[in-house]
Amino acid sequence: MADEIVLxxxxxxxxxTADQDTVLNLKQPNSTASRLGLNAIDxxxxxxxxxxxxxxxxxxxxxxxxxxxxxxxxDISNLGSGVAYSARGxxxxxxxxxxxxxxxxxxxxxxxxYPSDTWGYQRVEIxxxxxxxxxxxxxxxxxxxxxxxxxxxxxxxxxxVGAGSxxxxxxxIGGTGAVGEIGAFRADASVTGGNGYVDRGEHDSQKLxxxxxxxPTEDLRINFTFDHSDESPTRYTGIPLRxxxxxxxxxxxxxxxxxxxxxxxxxxxxxxxxxxxxxxxxLSNVSYWFNARRHWRNVEYxxxxxxxxxxxxxGYTEIKHQQKQIGxxxxxxxxxxxxxxxxxxxxxxxxxRVDFKYFDNFYNGNDPTSNVAINNANPGYFTTIDPTVVDYxxxxxQQALFVEDAFDVTNQLKLSAGMxxxxxxxxxESRLTTASLNKNYSPFAYRFGAxxxxxxxxxxxxxxxxxxxxxxxxVTLRPRNGAFKLT
Numbered sequence: 001m002a003d004e005i006v007l008x009x010x011x012x013x014x015x016x017t018a019d020q021d022t023v024l025n026l027k028q029p030n031s032t033a034s035r036l037g038l039n040a041i042d043x044x045x046x047x048x049x050x051x052x053x054x055x056x057x058x059x060x061x062x063x064x065x066x067x068x069x070x071x072x073x074x075d076i077s078n079l080g081s082g083v084a085y086s087a088r089g090x091x092x093x094x095x096x097x098x099x100x101x102x103x104x105x106x107x108x109x110x111x112x113x114y115p116s117d118t119w120g121y122q123r124v125e126i127x128x129x130x131x132x133x134x135x136x137x138x139x140x141x142x143x144x145x146x147x148x149x150x151x152x153x154x155x156x157x158x159x160x161v162g163a164g165s166x167x168x169x170x171x172x173i174g175g176t177g178a179v180g181e182i183g184a185f186r187a188d189a190s191v192t193g194g195n196g197y198v199d200r201g202e203h204d205s206q207k208l209x210x211x212x213x214x215x216p217t218e219d220l221r222i223n224f225t226f227d228h229s230d231e232s233p234t235r236y237t238g239i240p241l242r243x244x245x246x247x248x249x250x251x252x253x254x255x256x257x258x259x260x261x262x263x264x265x266x267x268x269x270x271x272x273x274x275x276x277x278x279x280x281x282x283l284s285n286v287s288y289w290f291n292a293r294r295h296w297r298n299v300e301y302x303x304x305x306x307x308x309x310x311x312x313x314x315g316y317t318e319i320k321h322q323q324k325q326i327g328x329x330x331x332x333x334x335x336x337x338x339x340x341x342x343x344x345x346x347x348x349x350x351x352x353r354v355d356f357k358y359f360d361n362f363y364n365g366n367d368p369t370s371n372v373a374i375n376n377a378n379p380g381y382f383t384t385i386d387p388t389v390v391d392y393x394x395x396x397x398q399q400a401l402f403v404e405d406a407f408d409v410t411n412q413l414k415l416s417a418g419m420x421x422x423x424x425x426x427x428x429e430s431r432l433t434t435a436s437l438n439k440n441y442s443p444f445a446y447r448f449g450a451x452x453x454x455x456x457x458x459x460x461x462x463x464x465x466x467x468x469x470x471x472x473x474x475v476t477l478r479p480r481n482g483a484f485k486l487t
Contacts, residue, residue, distance in 0.1 A: 024040075024457075025040055025048075025049040025051070026039065026040050026041040026457060027039050027040075027041065028040060028049065030043055030047050030049065030125055031102055031125065031145070031147070032047065032099075032102070032125035032126070032127045032131075032134070032143060032145040033045045033047045033125075033127045033131075033134070034134075034404065034406070034416070034418075035102075035134065035331065035333065035346045035404055036333065036335075036344040036345070036346055036404060036405075036406050037333075037335075037344070038344070038406060038416075041451070041453065041457075041459050042406070042414055042451055042453075042459075043416070043449075043451070043461075044416055044447075044449025044450060044451050044461040044462060044463045045127060045128075045129055045447075045449065045461070045463060046071075046072075046127070046128040046129055047125065047126065047127050047128070048070050048071060048125070048126045048128075049123055049124070049125050049126075050066055050067070050069075050070060050123060050124045050125075050126070051122070051123045052118070052121060052122055052123060052149075055118050055124070056118075060118060061117065061118060061170060061192060062083075062116050062117060062118065063083065063115055063116055063117070063118055063121075063124060063144070063146055064077050064083045064085070064116070066118060066124055067085060067124060067126060067144050068085075070126050071128075072087055072088060072128055073085050073086070073087050073096075073126060073128070073142070073144075074086040074087070076091060076092065079233070079235075079236075079237060079262065079296070079298070080110075080111065080296075081093060081110050081111050081112070082111050082112050082113035082264065082294075083098065083112055083113060083114075083116060084096070084110075084112070085098075085141075085142075085144065086141070087128055087141040087142040088128060088129065088141055088142065089141075090140055090141025090142070090469075091141070092110055093107045093110050093111065093112045093473070094107055094110055094138050094469065094470060094472060094473050094474075095138065095139070095140055095141040095469055096139070096141040096142050096143065096144070097131060097135050097138060097139035097142070097143040097144070098112050098115075098143065098144050098145075098146075099135065099143060099144070099145045099146070100114075100115055100145070100146050100147075100148065100268075101145075101146075101147060101148055101270075102134075102145060103270065103286065103288055103327075103329075104135050104136075104139075104143070105290050105292070105325055106138075106325060106352065106354050106396065106398070106474065106475050107138060107473045107474070107475060108321060108323050108354070108356050108358075108473055108475040108476045109321065109358065109473055109475075109476045110472070110473050111294065111321065111473075113231065113264040113266065113292065113294060114229060114264070114266045114268075114292070115146050115229075116205065116207075116229070116231060117190050117192060117205060117207050117229075119160070119172040119174070119188060119190035119207065120148055120149060120172075120174060120188035120190065120207070120209040121146050121147060121148050121149065122147050122148065122149045122150070123147050124144065124145070124146050124147070125144075125145045125147060126142065126143075126144055126145075127142050127143050127145070128141075128142045129141075129142055129463070129465070130142075130445070130447065130465045130466070130467035131143040131467070132420065132443070132445035132465075132466070132467030132468060133402065133404065133418035133419065133420045133445050133446065133447045133465070133467075134402070134404075134418070134420075136398065136400055136420065136422050136443075136445070137398075137422055137424065137441070137443050137445075137467075137468050137469070137470065137474060137486065138468070138469055138470060138473075138474060139467060140467040140468065140469050148209065148211065148225075149174070149176075149186060149188065149211075150186070150211070150213070151176050151184035151185055151186035151211050151212065151213040152176045152177075152184055152186070153177070153178040153184045154176075154177075154178075155175070155176065155177035155178070156175065156176055156177075157173070157174070157175040158172075158173070158174045158175070159172065159173045159174075160172040160173075160190075164194070166194055166195045166196060166197060166201075167193075167194045167195035168192075168193070168194035168195075169191075169192065169193055169194060170190070170191070170192045171190065171191050171192075172188070172189065172190035172191075173188070173189055173190075174186070174187065174188035174189070175187060179212070182214055182215050182216055183212065183213060183214045183215070184212075184213045185210075185211065185212050185213075186209075186210070186211040186213075187208070187209065187210045187211070188207075188208075188209040189206075189207065189208045189209070190205075190206070190207050191204070191205070191206050191207075192204065192205050193205070196234045196236070197252070198234070198236050198251075198252050198253065198254045199252055199253060199254040200235075200254045200256070200258075200379070201234045201236055201254060202234070203232060203233050203234040204231075204232050205229065205230065205231040205232065205233075206229065206230050207227070207228070207229040207230075208227065208228050208229070209225070209227045210225060210226045210227070211223070211224070211225045212224045212225075218276075219275060219276040219277075220273075220274070220275050220276075221272075221273070221274040221275075222271075222272070222273050222274075223270075223271070223272040223273075223274075224269075224270070224271050224272075225268070225269070225270045226267075226268070226269055226270075227266070227267070227268040228266070228267050228268075229264075229265070229266045230263070230264070230265050231263070231264040231265075232262060232263050232264075233262050233264075234262075235256050235260035235261065235262045235298055236254055236256060237255075237256055237298055237299070237300045237302075238302070239251065239253055239255065239302065240255075240302040240303050240304045240311055241304070242304050242306075250374070250375075253374075253375065253377070254379070255299070255302050255311055255313060255372060255377060255379070256298055256299055256379060257297075257298065257299050257316075257379050257380055257381055257382050258379040258380060258381055259297070259381050259382050260297060260298050260299075260382070261295050261296060261297035261298070261318075262295070262296055262297075262298070263293075263294070263295045264292070264293075264294050265292070265293045265294075266290070266291070266292050266293075267290070267291045268288070268289070268290050268291075269288065269289045270286065270287070270288040270289075271286070271287050271288075272284065272285070272286040272287075273285050273286075280334055280335050280336040281332065281333070281334050281336075282332070282333045282334075283330075283331070283332055283333075284330075284331050284333070285328065285329070285330045285331070286328070286329050287327070287328045288325075288326070288327055288328075289324075289325070289326050290323075290324065290325040290326075291323070291324050292321065292322075292323040292324075293320075293321065293322055293323075294319075294320065294321040294323075295319075295320050295321075296317065296318065296319045296320075297317070297318045297382055298315075298317055299313045299314070299315055299316050299317070299370075299382070300314075300315035300317055301313065301314045301315035304374065305371065308371075309374055310371050310372065310373055310374055311371065311372050311373075311374050311377065312369060312370075312371050313369060313370045313371070313372060314367055314368075314369045315367060316361075316367060316368055316382060316383055316384050317360075317361065317362060318359075318360065318361045318382070318384065318388045319358075319359065319360050320357075320358075320359035320360075320388065321356070321357070321358060321359075322356070322357040322359075323354065323355070323356045323357075323475075324354070324355045324356075325352060325353065325354045325355075326352070326353055327350065327351060327352030327353065328350065328351055328352075329348060329349075329350035330348050330349050330350070331346055331347070331348030332346065332347055332348060333345075333346040334346070338407065341407060341408050341409065342407075342408040343405065343406070343407050343408070344405070344406045345403070345404065345405040345406075346402075346403070346404045346405075347401075347402070347403040347404075348401075348402055348403075349399070349400070349401055349402075350399070350400050350402070351397070351398070351399045351400075352397070352398045353395070353396070353397050353398075354394075354395070354396040354398075354475050355393075355394075355395055356393065356394045356395075356396070356475050356476060357390055357393050358390070358391045358392050358393070358394075358476065359388050359389060359390055359391060360388060360389075360391050361384045361386050361387065361388040361389075362386070363386065363389075363391055363432050364385075364386050366385035366386050367385070368383050368384065368385055370383075389431070389432070390431045391430070391431060391432055392428060392429060392430045392431055392432075393428075393429050393431065394426065394427060394428045394429070394475060394476060394477075395426075395427045396424065396425070396426050396427070396474060396475045397424070397425045398422060398423070398424045398425075398474075399422070399423045399424075400420055400421065400422045400423070401420070401421050402418070402419065402420040402421075403418065403419055403420075404416070404417070404418040404419075405417050405418070411453075412452055412453045412454070413450065413451070413452050413453075414450070414451045414453075415449070415450050416447075416448075416449050416450075416451075417446070417447065417448050417449075418446065418447045419444070419445070419446045419447075420444070420445045420446070421442070421444050422441070422442065422443045422444075422445070423440070423441075423442055424440065424441040424442070424443070424474060425438070425439070425440050425441075426438070426439045426440075426441075426474060426475070426477050428476075428477060428478070428479060428482075430479070435479040435480075436479060437477065437478070437479040437482045439477065439482050441470075441474075441486055443467075443468035443486050444466070445465075445466055445467050445468065446465060446466050447463060447464070447465040447466075448463070448464050448465070449461060449462060449463040449464070449465075450462055468486040468487065469486065469487045470484075470486055470487075471484040471486075471487070
C-alpha cells in the first residue's frame, strides 16, 4: 500500500469592506426623493443610488447605460428624443424626468439631451414612482438625478483613457484643489467618439464641467458652476425590411444622406447659496440658466424596391430647437423637535421660464424622394421642397409652492408628507398658421407615507401619492391639445 501524502493548506481569509448598508446605500442621504436630508431607508419610496465606482466597474460610459442596469428602468433613447427612459409603464421624457443636482430642465418636444457622459459625476440617484412633489408636473413615472463631484481643498487629479473596437475612444481628466483661503475649485473634461457599428456611423462628444465653492464662514457656502457640452451621436435611421423581415446582409448599411446632422450643444450656469441660520434652520437659494441648441437633418424612411433591388428613400427632415430656461428656487429647511419627537420640514418657492423656438421643413407635407443602390449606396445630399423656418415659438412660466415634513413617531416608525402647488402658463404662437394657445394649469401634487424599520437594514414602507402628466410636452403643447386637462 502506497504511503499517503497529506498537504496542509494555509488558511485564507477573505474580507469585504462593503457591508449591505454600503452596497444598497441605505444609510446615505438621498436628495432626489426628499429635501430633508433623509437616509434612503427612511424614505417611503422606491429609491436607488449608483455610485461612480460601480458605474466604472461595469464599464458604463453614458448615464443611460448606467441607469438601464437599475431595477425597473428601461433605456428607450432614440434619435428623436435624445436620452429617455421607461419606468413602471410610464415612458419618455414627458413622464420620467431627468435632473442634475436636483435642477430639472423642462422637456420640450419630448426631447432631453443632457446629461449624457458619466464623467464628472459622483453618483446617480433614481426615484421610481411619482416625483411630482419635488420636481413638478410630468414626473409620474420617476426621475433620474445625476449628482456631480464637489470641489475639495485637498488637491487631487483623476484621469481616464480607453480604447475599443470600431475606433472607439474615451478620455477624461478632472482635478480639484484650494483657491485662496476660503475657496475650492473643480474642473472635469471628457471626450468620447468612435466609428459606430454601421457604415458612416461616426459619433463624438466633448464636455467641460467647472465648479467653484466659496466658504466665507462656517455657516455660509456659495457655489458657482458652468458647463458646456457638444454631442454628435451616430446619424443612423435604420434599414428597410425585406418581405417584413430583417435582411441580415444589410445590417451595416447606412442609407442616410452624406450631410446628415445630429448635434446637441448645451450651456449651463448655476449659482447656489446655503446659509446655516442656526443649528436648526438652513436657508438655500439656487439660480440657474440653461441654453440648449439642437439640430437634426436626416432622411428617415426607406423601402426596398424588389423589382430593381434598390432602396426608395423619403422623409427628408430638418428640425432645430432653441431652448432657454432661467429659474430660481428658494427654500428653508428645519430640523427641530415637535411634541417631544424629532421633526424635519422644508418649505419653498420656485419659478422657471422657458423660451422655445421650433424650426422644421415639413409644415406643408411636401417631401422629395430618392432611390439608391441597396449595397454601398452613394448617399447623396439633403434636399427639401420647403425651406426650414420657424414653425412656432412658446413661452412657459412655471411657479410652485412646496412643503415637506418628516416626523419620527418612534425610532422605528416615521411618517412623512409632502405637497406642491404648481401654476403653469403656456403661451404658444404659430408662425405658419393663425393657431395659438394661451393656457393655464394648476396641478396639485401630494405624497403621504410611512416607514417601519424592523432591523438596521430592513424597512417596510407604504405611500399614497398624486402627480400629473401632460398630454404631450408642456413646453411645446400644440393648440390642438389645449383642450386636454393634465392627467
